[in-house]
Amino acid sequence: MLRKKYITGKVEFEALKGIDLTVERNEFVSIMGPSGSGKSTLMNIMGCLDVPTTGDYLFDGINIRTLSSNALAEIRNQKVGFVFQSFNLLPYASAFENVEIPLLFAGMKGKARRERVVELLASVGLADKMANKPTEMSGGEMQRVAIARALANKPNLILADEPTGNLDSLSGGEIIKLFIELWEEGHTIIIITHDSNIARQTKRTILLKDGRIDDGNGNGHSAK
């Protein structure tokens, strides 16, 4: 039972009001729900960026409540890859430098690191745009850079928060194709989306409403 309360000033807001959810390794899950339903909060907790107010979240069998902020940072670095709606690339850094950042935090050294960056950017089809800055790329290209960055340290979990929200349908479709390929390669993928077309391409859809999982019966394990 996960609960998350936000206290901003005198206002207390409960974003998650009791969530029970298990995601298996190599699942392909989408989370849907209207805005304010707690999707992003749930994703932040699953990505170890945030901790629940009450309840336990087990990541790879480890209760993240017991971990220090350094250990959480390490999990985010090694085992989780984030993809955001607004890409969240560093604007002044090139595609190459953006992808390099998680490898720097992982302590990877010189030549191996550069080779890994080249390999990652090639795998998302951006071998020729490595020196480009975000402002010199299209939305689809920026999202590919973000995916390459998310994959940098070979994480088992990819979390995508409306990854196609800022893209046209064509490049959005390509991004979803990329996620399907990654799932087929063995990654666990969780996509937050508004778009039921995208949800339909995943193997399981979870509906969130008002901080709770909504499947009509109150059962969180809705399978498709």
Place this chain on the structure above:
Amino acid sequence: MRDFRKQKKRMTLTILAIAWGSISIMLLLAFGEGLKSQMLNNQRGLGEGISIMWGGQSSIPFQGLGKGRPIRFTSDDVEYLQRRMPELRHVAGEYTAWGTNIKYKDKIFSERVTGVYPCYEEIRTHYPVSGGRFINNLDMEQKRRVVFLGDETKTKLFGDEDAVGKQVLINSIPFMVIGVMQKKNQMSMYNGPDAACASIPATTFAAIYGYQYFSLMIYQPKDISNSAAIETRVYEVMGAKHKFDPKDERALSIWDVAQEAREFSNIMMGIQIFLGLIGGMSLLIAGVGVANIMYVSIKERTREIGIKMAVGAKRKYILIQFLMESLSITAVGGFFGMSLSYILTEAFKRIPIQSDVLDFMGRPTVSTEIGLIVVAVLGVIGFVSGIFPAAKAASVNPVESLRYE
């Protein structure tokens, strides 16, 4: 750091402020250093580590003798003090005759003539210009009629002419000039400047003028750090010979030049600290500027901090990143400031101006010590102005900062 690219103008201004602060602290310290070394140099004109002693009057009855007896020194006292106090390196006495006529060819001047000991060369810095010499032991033993001229006296008598080897008449008695004193800055003096004086061997002086008593005595301890204890001992030893109470402070009066030099060096230290503080203030203000730019920069880069945390940056990394930024700003500004100050002081040293003001003020000097002090102050300011903003950056909540626009 590539993160600097964003705010060039503000960065440049802050670096300028740091450079300006470094220049002011550096130049003020350099000025203090120049002043100090010049002052010490001027002080050395009288002599280093010496004490000058005059006879007074006894003021306490002692061993059945009444008070009010004058205490006066003879050449016996020099020998006696040397024998009784091996902790003294040099002991000397000085006879003084005011208004003595010195004549060379048709020029006659009335000058002060002193009868001195050979050790004056060292303890009273009577160094001869090359080609001449000072009075030596043989001159003393043989009571030679030789004279060592102060540089001003020499110029008055001889002008540009070479004086060494020439004869002058002192009160109509011929003396041979054996040396001329090197020009020196003399800040403190008794009786008058050494430059306007003529010195002859003390023995010769006594023989010619029939003086029995020295006008003063000078001693130089081997270890000048303990001059107060030596002074007490001198009172005891002289008291035993001249029969006065060693606690009778009016029997002798002693000018402890070494002690004065120490006090003076403390005053100079105080002045330097004061100058350093003034310079430090302006650097501190620049440090506030650095802290300010760091706070603004963190606000603007909240999202960047969030992104970095999302991909696995530990809080320590964020802390170090911002700390390094503020240290780099201070390092760059400090480097410019210090280089410029160094160039300025070196340039000032090379300007060939001679003036009496400079003889007293000295010229600004940058020492290694000053460099290290400024670097240390810069380091502290860079660290302090960076650590608080950096700690703030590292405590940012990653979820909120990712939402931050």
